[in-house]
Each structure stands twice: as structure tokens, then as C-alpha cells.
Amino acid sequence: MFIDIHVHSRKKPIIWRGKYYYTSPEKLIERYDKLGIEKGVLLPGISPECSHQIGSTDEMLEICEMYPERFIPFCNIDPRAVNNSPFAPIDELLFIYKERGCKGIGEVTANLPITHPLYLNFFRCVEKVGFPLTFHIAPQLGNFYGIYDEPGLEYCLNMFPNLIFLGHSQPFWAEIGEMEKPYDRYGYPNYPIKKEGVVPKLMRKYPNLYGDLSAGSGYNALARDLNYAVEFLNEFCDRLFFGTDICAPDTPTPLVDLLLKLKEEGKISETIFNKIARENAIKLLKLEE
Numbered sequence: 001m002f003i004d005i006h007v008h009s010r011k012k013p014i015i016w017r018g019k020y021y022y023t024s025p026e027k028l029i030e031r032y033d034k035l036g037i038e039k040g041v042l043l044p045g046i047s048p049e050c051s052h053q054i055g056s057t058d059e060m061l062e063i064c065e066m067y068p069e070r071f072i073p074f075c076n077i078d079p080r081a082v083n084n085s086p087f088a089p090i091d092e093l094l095f096i097y098k099e100r101g102c103k104g105i106g107e108v109t110a111n112l113p114i115t116h117p118l119y120l121n122f123f124r125c126v127e128k129v130g131f132p133l134t135f136h137i138a139p140q141l142g143n144f145y146g147i148y149d150e151p152g153l154e155y156c157l158n159m160f161p162n163l164i165f166l167g168h169s170q171p172f173w174a175e176i177g178e179m180e181k182p183y184d185r186y187g188y189p190n191y192p193i194k195k196e197g198v199v200p201k202l203m204r205k206y207p208n209l210y211g212d213l214s215a216g217s218g219y220n221a222l223a224r225d226l227n228y229a230v231e232f233l234n235e236f237c238d239r240l241f242f243g244t245d246i247c248a249p250d251t252p253t254p255l256v257d258l259l260l261k262l263k264e265e266g267k268i269s270e271t272i273f274n275k276i277a278r279e280n281a282i283k284l285l286k287l288e289e
Contacts, residue, residue, distance in 0.1 A: 002256070003281040004032075004040030006107070006134060006168065006214035006243035009063060009071075010055055013249075020248035022055070025063045027249050029070055035256050038278065039069065040244070041285070043134060044076040047109045049145035061100060072285060074134065075102040078110050079122035086117035091125035098129055103285040106134025106166065109145045115152035123156060127163035132284055134212055137171040139185040146171075157206040164284070166241070167199065168212040173221035175199050176232065188220040193228040203236055210284075211236065213276070214243025219255045230267045237272045241280055 007028065014022040023031075032040065042060040057075040064073045075097035082088035094105065105126055112119055126133050137153075138146030146169055157165060167173075171185040177193030179185065199221075203209050212218065222229035233240065244253045263273040282288055 001036040001277060002038065002242050003278040003287075004037050004214070004244050004246075005166070005241035005281055006043060006212050006245050007040040008043055008045065008055065008245070008247045009060075011059060011063060020250070022247055023249040023251075025067055025071065028246060029067065031246060031249070031253075032070065035244075035253060037244070039072060040246075041072045041074055041103070041281075043074050043107045045107065045109065046076045047078050047111075047145060049111045050109055057097060057102070061102070064101070072287070073100075073102045074104045074106050075131075076105060076108070077122075079108075079112065079116075079118040080110060084118070086121045088118075088121060089125070090122055091128045094125060094129040094131065098131070102131070104132040104134065104166075106132075107168065108133060108135045108147065109138075111138055111141060111145055111148065113141070113152060114147050114149045114156055119147070120156075120159070123160045123163055127160045130162075132164040132166055132210070134166040134168060136169045137167070138169070139171045139183075154202060154206070157202065157209055161206075161208055164208050164210055166210045166212045168214060168217070168243075168245075170217045172199065173217040176221040177225070177228070188216060188224075190220075190224055193225040200232060200236070203239065207239075210239040210241065212241055212243050213255060214241075215245035216252070216254075218243065219258060223254070223258060226262075226267075230262065233262070233268050233276065234272060237275045238280065240276045241284075242277050 009025045009028050010022040013024045044055050044057045044060045060073045064071045136146040138144035141148045174185045175197040176199045177197045178195040262268045
């Protein structure tokens with residue numbers, strides 16, 4: 001029923017002081033079977049800003065080799081890689097990962113401005129290879145993981161028109177509506193959407209901006225105002241993707257029930273539901289070739 005565009009796992013569970021940071025692929029498959037999820041895109045975490053989430057591309061490829069029917073590999077490279085240069089040939093590494101079966105890159109989290117020369121070189125290389133890119137937005141520089149995008153996301157969407165950007169995280173989805181307070185980017189605004197925010201405006205203007213609906217941030221973007229959510233899902237149904245962002249074994253997955261509810265109540269059609277739930281992922285990642 002679903003293909004998960006955004007999930008994390010490690011070959012062995014990562015536990016620290018009784019807290020799970022990552023679940024094993026076996027436990028994740030158990031969750032998937034209960035939720036009706038066919039397969040998921042495994043995202044490595046490699047940037048030092050999120051050191052508790054370090055998981056290499058090679059490890060994700062190994063998991064996918066163990067369970068090829070259930071997992072799809074993305075690779076990940078920090079934009080500071082290969083001598084921390086704005087001229088680094090990162091595309092050479094990306095082509096190697098593409099040959100090994102990776103279908104995209106992400107979750108990109110290095111805490112640098114999105115228009116930093118290292119990121120511009122990175123985006124150029126990813127565009128050259130033809131990967132979609134899943135990015136995590138941070139609300140500030142320092143003490144956060146994720147790209148600092150203000151005010152440069154539109155600049156990059158325009159500069160790299162053939163690069164598909166999959167938007168994700170609280171700061172990204174907070175701007176589905178016009179924010180009442182600047183610090184709303186740090187969390188989960190719960191007020192109705194009175195005016196459209198930056199996200200739908202940019203998606204309307206730039207066909208290379210897509211939406212990763214995973215995690216509490218994607219769910220909150222829809223659940224905070226279901227009337228607007230229905231409009232948004234219908235308008236951008238070809239560029240929105242179901243996701244969970246499961247890390248620990250008990251990570252909540254409220255988007256499953258929300259999308260099913262909207263379909264069962266007739267607020268979104270079966271066609272729209274299927275596109276968001278799985279068909280867009282099949283098309284983007286070329287899973288049926």
C-alpha cells in the first residue's frame with residue numbers, strides 16, 4: 001500500500017542509556033508489515049552535526065542487499081568531503097554509488113548556508129549525476145543539524161532546475177502557511193492556515209521542489225488544518241511522498257492513519273492517495289524499470 005520515502009535503520013540497534021536511536025532492519029520490517037508499507041528508502045546519516053545518527057552509505061547498501069525486496073538505498077556525502085573545496089569532484093563519488101544501486105542522496109544535513117560555495121558545488125554535482133536530493137532544513141546556523149536556507153532556497157531551485165529537491169523538517173513544513181511568529185520554524189505550528197506560506201508558493205513556481213511528508217513535521221503540516229491539507233494534497237499530488245522517518249522502534253507514524261482517513265472519507269480520491277502513498281516514489285526512483 002505504501003512506499004516510505006524516508007527511513008533510517010542500522011544493522012544492529014543503536015541504544016544509549018536505554019534510549020533507542022536506531023532500530024534494526026528486522027524490527028523495521030515488522031513495523032512495515034503491520035503498517036502496510038511495502039518498502040522504504042534507507043537514508044544514511046553522515047554529517048558530524050548529527051553524530052548520534054552516523055550510518056554510512058556502505059551499511060545501508062549492506063542492509064539493502066540483505067533485504068532487497070524491502071529497502072531502497074540512498075547514498076550520502078557531506079559537501080565538505082574531498083578536501084573541503086568548492087571545486088571538489090563529488091560527482092565522481094556519486095557515480096560510484098549510482099553504479100552500486102543507490103537511487104538518490106540524502107538526508108543532507110551539513111549545517112552550512114544553502115548558498116555556501118560548498119553547497120553550490122555539491123548541488124551541481126548531484127544534478128550532474130541525476131539523483132533526487134532529500135534535505136533537512138535547520139532554523140539557524142550552529143547548535144542544529146540541517147541546511148540553513150534563509151534566504152537561499154529559491155536561489156538554488158532556480159540555479160539547478162534539473163535537480164529535484166525533496167523538502168523535509170520542521171522549518172520547511174512550518175512554512176506551508178504564513179507564520180505568525182518567526183520562531184514557529186523551530187517547531188510545529190498548530191494554528192489554522194490563514195494565508196499560504198512559502199512552501200506552496202515555491203512549489204507552484206518551481207517544478208523541481210518536491211515534498212517529503214515524513215516525520216512529525218510533514219504530518220503536522222497537514223493535520224493542523226485539514227481543509228487546507230486537502231487542497232494542498234490535490235494540487236501537488238504529483239510531487240508529494242509518503243514517509244515515516246522511523247528511527248527508533250517506537251517512532252510514531254501518524255501520517256498512515258491521516259492519509260487513510262482522508263481517503264476513506266472521500267476528501268482525497270483513490271487516485272490521489274495512490275500517487276502520494278506509492279506511485280510517485282515508483283516514478284521518481286524508477287523502481288519498475
